[in-house]
Amino acid sequence: MNKPKTERLGRGLDAIFEIEQVNAPVKSKSNAFDEIEIGRIIPNPNQPRTIFDEELLKELAESISTLGVIQPITVKKNTDGTFMIISGERRFRASQIAGLETIPAYVREVDDQTLIEMALVENIQREDLNAIEIALSLQRLVDECNLKQETLAERVGKKRSTISNYLRLLKLPEEIQLAIREDLVSMGHARALINVEKRADQIAILKKIIKQKLSVRQVEELVKKLADSKPQATISDEEFPESYTRLVEYLEKFFNQDIAIKKNAKGKGKIIIEFNSDEEINQILETFEKIKN
Numbered sequence: 001m002n003k004p005k006t007e008r009l010g011r012g013l014d015a016i017f018e019i020e021q022v023n024a025p026v027k028s029k030s031n032a033f034d035e036i037e038i039g040r041i042i043p044n045p046n047q048p049r050t051i052f053d054e055e056l057l058k059e060l061a062e063s064i065s066t067l068g069v070i071q072p073i074t075v076k077k078n079t080d081g082t083f084m085i086i087s088g089e090r091r092f093r094a095s096q097i098a099g100l101e102t103i104p105a106y107v108r109e110v111d112d113q114t115l116i117e118m119a120l121v122e123n124i125q126r127e128d129l130n131a132i133e134i135a136l137s138l139q140r141l142v143d144e145c146n147l148k149q150e151t152l153a154e155r156v157g158k159k160r161s162t163i164s165n166y167l168r169l170l171k172l173p174e175e176i177q178l179a180i181r182e183d184l185v186s187m188g189h190a191r192a193l194i195n196v197e198k199r200a201d202q203i204a205i206l207k208k209i210i211k212q213k214l215s216v217r218q219v220e221e222l223v224k225k226l227a228d229s230k231p232q233a234t235i236s237d238e239e240f241p242e243s244y245t246r247l248v249e250y251l252e253k254f255f256n257q258d259i260a261i262k263k264n265a266k267g268k269g270k271i272i273i274e275f276n277s278d279e280e281i282n283q284i285l286e287t288f289e290k291i292k293n
Contacts, residue, residue, distance in 0.1 A: 033072040035102040041075060041083045041092060044115070052093060060090065061097035069095060072104035074122075076115055083107070086115060087122040117145045117155075124156050131187040132180045135166040142167075165191060173199050176206055185209050188216035192223050201226060208258060247271075255287055 073088025095103045120137045141147045153160040179185045196202045251259040263269030
């Protein structure tokens, strides 16, 4: 005699959740989690993520107050009876804000090396990280876990070329890395700037990207044009006397446009006001009109 469909369905759910229905439900060792007192949990001092958006934490805390912690955090038990977070610090912080006394957690037995690797790999998988945060986590996996790029690519599920592109971002000047962190430029913009040899030129193009809201394609064309130009045609900002740099900064603030100075070997030169449209020409005219009046 065939079993009722409902019984087969129930058994199917048991299989999915790996639970044996005998006298009482028992979770399998791999999927079991504990309710751990919040006060016994400590953050990982080597946590790759250092910035947590307070508003988003409050929103998560409100959700936790209503629905509870849906996804358990993962921790490692210390010899002193405390538990160190491997992954889920954001959920932990939000649970503190929500006033929870306990939080569901998977307890893993790992050594310090594996702990670092698990925390870094879990962090890289997040969707809200900027390219520099990902690059720093990848670099730590290379330095602290002695992982080669091929192995690293397998661990984080990315192509080796992608890993290489992220790591190259760390060779860029701090100003560009900061611009990526603050979402002023994209990784595509930054990758184009990697091909620029001089730091001064990289910073100059960075300013253009932000001021003129250049697309990645426009930046690539600008970089190509710079590479094709003759080296003796212009002198970089670093080669100008301080008075030149001060003049450029003053004029850029005054006209709200990019200003360039070109100078030849004989000392003659010219000041160039760059523009992208007829509208910007009209803005420059308006500035002169204000001076005249």
